[in-house]
Amino acid sequence: MQRSLVDEVRSAIRNIPDFPVRGIQFKDITTVLARGPLFQRIIDHYVARYREAGVERIVAIESRGFVLGAALAYAMGIGLALVRKPGKLPYQTLRAAYDLEYGSDAVEIHQDAVLPGERVVLVDDLLATGGTAAAAVRLIRQLEGRVHEVAFLIELGELEGRMKLAGEEVYSLVTF
Numbered sequence: 001m002q003r004s005l006v007d008e009v010r011s012a013i014r015n016i017p018d019f020p021v022r023g024i025q026f027k028d029i030t031t032v033l034a035r036g037p038l039f040q041r042i043i044d045h046y047v048a049r050y051r052e053a054g055v056e057r058i059v060a061i062e063s064r065g066f067v068l069g070a071a072l073a074y075a076m077g078i079g080l081a082l083v084r085k086p087g088k089l090p091y092q093t094l095r096a097a098y099d100l101e102y103g104s105d106a107v108e109i110h111q112d113a114v115l116p117g118e119r120v121v122l123v124d125d126l127l128a129t130g131g132t133a134a135a136a137v138r139l140i141r142q143l144e145g146r147v148h149e150v151a152f153l154i155e156l157g158e159l160e161g162r163m164k165l166a167g168e169e170v171y172s173l174v175t176f
Contacts (some may be wrong), residue, residue: 055120061083098135
């Protein structure tokens with residue numbers, strides 16, 4: 001019997017204790033990406049989820065979200081837009097700040113990355129506290145894009161990142 005996709009992804013994720021700082025249990029997805037057939041099944045799963053939804057663009061968050069987002073956009077035959085840390089995009093950008101536990105950070109998107117009315121899926125590898133994803137949603141809305149869903153490979157449920165994405169459809173393949 002074939003293992004479920006969720007079980008296979010869950011077992012392929014490598015846990016790295018105390019990275020990048022003490023007390024953090026880092027979820028390393030390089031071990032998932034290294035398994036070609038598994039990576040292909042993941043992307044096929046998302047394609048099937050969005051094929052009939054009228055999605056016109058994938059928006060991916062730096063940096064591991066780029067890997068998933070690029071593969072998904074390619075498989076669906078649609079465009080990809082990037083959300084990056086400040087100063088990394090070469091053209092005119094919009095910026096959205098968000099709070100961290102101690103301080104703040106920001107993300108940017110090109111001002112022409114999403115067209116008005118365009119239906120998008122926002123993709124990242126991990127939903128933790130939700131600040132980065134919520135800032136990215138605000139950028140998409142500033143560009144008058146329509147967020148169909150915010151999609152993650154992994155969600156750390158105990159951190160309640162979904163709360164910052166209230167009002168958005170959120171999908172996570174694996175929840176810890």
